[in-house]
Amino acid sequence: xxxxxxxTLTSKTLVLPAENIDTDQIIAxxxxxTTSRDGLGxxxxxxxxxxxxxxxxxxxxxxxxxxxxxKILVAGANFGCGSSREHAPWALYDLGFRAVVSSDIADIxxxxxxxxxxxxxxxxxxxxxxLLDAPGEEVSxxxxxxxxxxGGDRQAAFKVEPFARxxxxxxxxxxxxxxNQVDAIEAYESARP
Amino acid sequence: xxxxxxxxxxxxxxxxxxxxxxxxxxxxxDLHLTHEVTSPQAFAILSERGLRVRRPxxxxxxxxxxxxxxxxxxxxxxxxxTPEAKAQVETLIANCAEYGVELLxxxxxxxxxxxxxxxxxxxxxxxxxxxxxxxxxxxxxxxGALAFGIGTTEVGxxxxxQCILQRKPKSMRVTFEGETPAGxxxxxxxxxxxxxxxxxxxxxxxxxxxxxxxxALSMEARMTLCNMSIEGGARSGMxxxxxxxxxxxxxxxxxxxxxxxxxxVSDWLSLRTDEGATFDKEVVIDASELKxxxxxxxxxxxxxxxxxxxxxxxxxxxxxAADYMKLEGGRPFTENSVDKVFIGSCTNSxxxxxxxxxxIMRGRKVRDGVVALIVPGSEAVRRAAEEEGLHKVxxxxxxxxxxxxxSMCIAMNGDAxxxxxxxxxxxxxxxxxxxxxxxRTVLASPATAAASAIEGRIADPRPYLEQ
Numbered sequence: 001x002x003x004x005x006x007x008t009l010t011s012k013t014l015v016l017p018a019e020n021i022d023t024d025q026i027i028a029x030x031x032x033x034t035t036s037r038d039g040l041g042x043x044x045x046x047x048x049x050x051x052x053x054x055x056x057x058x059x060x061x062x063x064x065x066x067x068x069x070x071k072i073l074v075a076g077a078n079f080g081c082g083s084s085r086e087h088a089p090w091a092l093y094d095l096g097f098r099a100v101v102s103s104d105i106a107d108i109x110x111x112x113x114x115x116x117x118x119x120x121x122x123x124x125x126x127x128x129x130x131l132l133d134a135p136g137e138e139v140s141x142x143x144x145x146x147x148x149x150x151g152g153d154r155q156a157a158f159k160v161e162p163f164a165r166x167x168x169x170x171x172x173x174x175x176x177x178x179x180n181q182v183d184a185i186e187a188y189e190s191a192r193p
Numbered sequence: 194x195x196x197x198x199x200x201x202x203x204x205x206x207x208x209x210x211x212x213x214x215x216x217x218x219x220x221x222x223d224l225h226l227t228h229e230v231t232s233p234q235a236f237a238i239l240s241e242r243g244l245r246v247r248r249p250x251x252x253x254x255x256x257x258x259x260x261x262x263x264x265x266x267x268x269x270x271x272x273x274x275t276p277e278a279k280a281q282v283e284t285l286i287a288n289c290a291e292y293g294v295e296l297l298x299x300x301x302x303x304x305x306x307x308x309x310x311x312x313x314x315x316x317x318x319x320x321x322x323x324x325x326x327x328x329x330x331x332x333x334x335x336x337g338a339l340a341f342g343i344g345t346t347e348v349g350x351x352x353x354x355q356c357i358l359q360r361k362p363k364s365m366r367v368t369f370e371g372e373t374p375a376g377x378x379x380x381x382x383x384x385x386x387x388x389x390x391x392x393x394x395x396x397x398x399x400x401x402x403x404x405x406x407x408x409a410l411s412m413e414a415r416m417t418l419c420n421m422s423i424e425g426g427a428r429s430g431m432x433x434x435x436x437x438x439x440x441x442x443x444x445x446x447x448x449x450x451x452x453x454x455x456x457x458v459s460d461w462l463s464l465r466t467d468e469g470a471t472f473d474k475e476v477v478i479d480a481s482e483l484k485x486x487x488x489x490x491x492x493x494x495x496x497x498x499x500x501x502x503x504x505x506x507x508x509x510x511x512x513x514a515a516d517y518m519k520l521e522g523g524r525p526f527t528e529n530s531v532d533k534v535f536i537g538s539c540t541n542s543x544x545x546x547x548x549x550x551x552x553i554m555r556g557r558k559v560r561d562g563v564v565a566l567i568v569p570g571s572e573a574v575r576r577a578a579e580e581e582g583l584h585k586v587x588x589x590x591x592x593x594x595x596x597x598x599x600s601m602c603i604a605m606n607g608d609a610x611x612x613x614x615x616x617x618x619x620x621x622x623x624x625x626x627x628x629x630x631x632x633r634t635v636l637a638s639p640a641t642a643a644a645s646a647i648e649g650r651i652a653d654p655r656p657y658l659e660q
Contacts, residue, residue, distance in 0.1 A: 019510050020392050020492040024624040029605040033259055033277035035233035035284045037345075047626055076510075078393040081426065081492075082624060084328040084342035085231065104393055107428055108328060112344035161360065163216045174346075175238070178354045181210055181219050185247075185356055188209040188221055 003117025006168040008142050009098050011071035015135035016061050021075050022082035023109065027091040040087055041067075041094030067096030072139050074101045074131045080109025080120075089113040099141050101148070103128040114164040115174065123148060127156040143169060196467035199433050200364050200399045203339040203464070207322045209356055217358040223321035225252040225351045226307045227294070229259055229285040230605075231326030231344075236288040238349035248355040249293040253316065256282055256298055257306045259606050262568055262595035271299065274607030292352070305571020305597045308332040308539035312416065313573050315445025319434040319461035324351060329539045329621065331422040334431035335415035336438055337464045339399070341428040363473035365398040365427065366466075369406035371481035376655035378549070379414035380541060380619065380638035382406065383421035384486035384496040386478060392494040395427025398474060401466060402432050406480035412441040413543040420540045424493035424621055433465045485654055487526060488623045488636040490514035495623075499526055499641055499653045517625055518633050526651045532614040534565040534646040535628070536639050537595075538602035541619035542570030544577050546639040551583045553643035553657045554590040560649030565592035566608065568600040592646065604628045617645040 031043035049062045057063070073092065079102040080088060089112045092100070099119040110120045121141060123131070131137065131150060140149040143165060148156045166172050197205075210219035227235075232254070239246070246252060259278035265271050273279040282299070289296035297304045303314060308329050311317040319337035324330060326348040333340035347357050367386055387394075400422050402415070410418065415432045422430030439458055442448045449457045484498035491514045497504070505522035506515040515522065520529055536542070536550050547569065559565045567587045569575040575597055578584055584594045600608040602620035609629030610616045616634050619642050623634040637645070640654035647657075 017509070018513060022492075022622070022624045024622070024627050028626055029603045032230050032605055033275060033281050035237075035281055037234045037237075047630060052630070078396075078426070081392055082328065082423075082622060084326055084344055086234070086326075086344040086346060104396065106393070106426065107396055108342055108344060112346065115344065115346040161217070162214060163358065166215070174358060175242075175350055175353060177216075178219065178350055178356055178358065179244075181356070182354070184210050184219065185221070185354060189355075 003093065005171045006098065006117055006119055006143050008140065008144070009071060010138065010140040011098070012069050012136050012138050013072045013074045013101070013131060014062070014065055014070040015132055016073065016075045017132050019076035020078045020081055023080060023085050023088040024082055026080070026088040027085065032085060032087055037090050039094060040091035041096070044091035044095040070136070071096055071098045072101060072141065073097045073099070076132070077102060077104040078106060079104070080106040082106070084108045084112070086112040086116070089116045089118045093118050101128070101131060101139070114161070114168065117168065119143060119160070119168065121148060121158045123156045123158055130154070196469035198364055198466045198470040198472065199337060199401055199431060199464055200339065201470070203320065203322070204361055206320065207339070212360055217360045219356045220322060220359045221356055222324050222351050223251065224311070224316055224323045226311055226323065226325035226330070227252060227254045227348065228257050228307050228325070228327065229281045232288065232348055233281065233284045234345045235326070235348035235352060236292065238346070239292070239352055244353045246292045246294060246352045251355060252294050252352065254285060254289050254294050254296040255304055255307050255310055256285065258599045258603060260299065260598045261606055262598050262600045262608055264596060272607070274605070278606060302572050305573065306539045306542065306599055308416070308420065309542060309570035309574065312336065312412070312441070313445070313571060315442050315448035318442060318448065318457070319438060319464050324357065328423045329420050331428065331430045332416050332420040332539055334419040334422070334429050335412060337431060337434035337461065339429060339431065342423065362399045362428070363397050365395060365400045365474040365476065366472040367400055367402050367476045367478065368404035369402070369478050369480040370404050371406060371479050372409065373406050373480045373483055376485055376640060376658045377483045378638040378640060379410055379417040380421070381483055381486040382480065383418050383424070384488065384493065384636065385483050386476070387421065387425040387494045388486070388496040389478060390425050390476060392424065392492045393426040395422060395425040398427050400427045400430040401472070402430060403466070404480070407432055408435065411545060412437055413545045416543070417540055421493070421621055434461045485638060485641050487641060487651060489518060489520050489526065491517055491623055491625045493621070493623060493636060496636070497526070499637070499651065501526060527653060528650065529615060530650045531563055531617050531645050533610050533616040534563060534642050535568070535601040535616055535618040535620060536642050537566070537568030537570065537600050538620035539570065539599070540621045541639050542568060542574065544574050546619065547574070547578050547583050548581070550639040550643040551586040553640060553654060554592065554647065555586045557590055557647045559591040559646045563646055563649050565590070565646040566595060566601060567592050568595045569597050571597050601628055617642045617651060
């Protein structure tokens with residue numbers, strides 16, 4: 001899977017207010033027998049979106065969800081907790097999301113998302129509350145300026161680990177960066193007992 | 194000289210390139226464990242880019258998540274849950290052959306859950322950095338290693354370079370003071386801690402577990418405690434090596450031998466937090482006050498003493514969990530009947546866990562209508578348990594004795610609960626749907642799980658252990 005570089009994004013939000021949305025909710029384990037990174041969008045939040053017959057649920061938070069227009073997921077605290085499955089950001093990206101906003105996003109999910117063009121945005125509690133209370137609101141994310149704009153003229157700052165930010169902005173490849181350190185790696189290996 | 198923590202020492206030893214404002218540190222990985230679920234796309238990265246595995250000697254693979262726990266049929270065919278599960282297993286076999294990675298596959302007497310076999314083989318050692326595409330890699334911290342879960346892209350990084358890019362996390366010390374009462378296990382300590390700090394309380398931290406109640410734990414119990422670190426949000430948890438660590442490792446297949454052993458032991462015993470070292474956060478828990486714990490919600494921090502009453506839901510969040518779990522607020526937990534009991538997983542599937550469960554089940558019967566699944570963590574655990582006759586205890590009680598694997602912890606191999614089932618489980622996650630669609634998971638120790646199987650309801654194990 002390749003992803004587009006991320007600079008700015010303006011889109012409406014989909015709000016999932018629940019706290020502790022774990023990676024089993026994002027993509028259930030039964031979908032993890034794949035050997036590919038592609039096409040996992042259908043599996044994203046499957047049990048939230050579909051009933052046992054595979055029909056869309058009426059009372060789902062995804063009712064009326066438009067992937068083309070709602071590229072920003074706003075979720076309750078501790079989003080992405082649980083397993084290390086990178087299938088979680090793969091699935092969210094494939095479904096159409098490009099950013100996840102919460103007050104608190106789990107470590108491994110953050111690390112995985114940043115490697116797959118899905119921007120994790122941690123905001124202050126007040127901004128978080130405002131966004132949770134305004135489903136479908138248009139929000140602008142500026143990665144260069146690390147600023148979120150919402151509610152007309154309001155804005156909030158957020159932080160992204162600088163290297164991951166550069167990778168997203170400039171298309172820097174982390175594996176390429178590591179491979180360029182091969183001399184240092186060799187020196188380290190040969191200095192060990 | 195600045196006083197350093199165990200974590201500081203482990204970190205410093207593995208920095209290949211220092212962290213800067215612009216870039217994370219390049220951290221060398223001493224041991225990379227891999228399994229069928231999170232590795233195919235990582236090997237695909239190598240293939241796409243024409244790369245080889247840099248250090249095949251430092252990666253070891255096993256099959257555990259997608260594998261059946263029922264034996265092969267008369268034609269030798271294993272009963273895989275789905276064709277995809279079988280294809281995933283075959284993909285790892287092919288990748289290991291192509292890239293020269295050692296695989297402990299089906300039929301290998303050393304196969305088992307990745308976090309059970311690392312220590313068993315003696316590959317898990319103090320002072321190592323250990324990663325795996327699996328969040329419960331924190332388990333290996335029990336040996337005084339820096340061990341944490343990584344994503345599949347990072348698995349590719351490790352395969353290609355034996356390194357990953359990491360910023361140094363903050364440090365937290367969790368001190369368990371006092372002595373745990375009878376019937377209180379490492380699982381109960383872990384659940385009590387997570388209830389205290391919250392499911393995200395450890396986020397951004399590396400945890401060191403310390404204090405008399407941690408020192409008193411066996412190595413297997415320390416593995417259980419460290420295993421659950423991620424359920425408190427921390428990617429790693431560790432315990433300083435001591436005589437128990439050394440005794441566990443001595444003579445194991447992949448442990449150092451002869452003069453190298455002596456040198457290793459003296460180095461390992463130096464891996465302790467210095468007097469005066471400081472932590473970014475300190476948590477102190479009085480172990481003498483702890484009781485057997487269970488979870489009642491859909492996040493591991495919703496944990497309480499087994500002899501308590503289900504709390505009334507006070508927030509939207511708690512109502513959502515209560516609607517799912519259907520444990521009536523105000524009623525004792527022990528009045529809830531149980532459909533299935535699962536004893537296994539990387540948290541609680543080792544010999545001592547099975548001995549504890551067998552102690553309670555010996556001479557008793559699993560309650561009519563309850564299905565109890567006992568799944569040893571590895572082939573070695575299975576052999577050891579069978580040599581002691583533990584499997585007979587379980588079978589005589591009416592429980593099922595299965596082949597090793599992750600089984601109902603992640604429920605991706607066909608072992609699962611039915612919708613609505615209440616499952617008392619020794620695994621690590623009570624997330625909605627984790628053990629099957631609409632399955633209600635109650636996390637507990639092997640003692641609590643075994644007592645619950647006997648009584649057919651959530652049960653306090655202490656009366657069984659005090660006799």
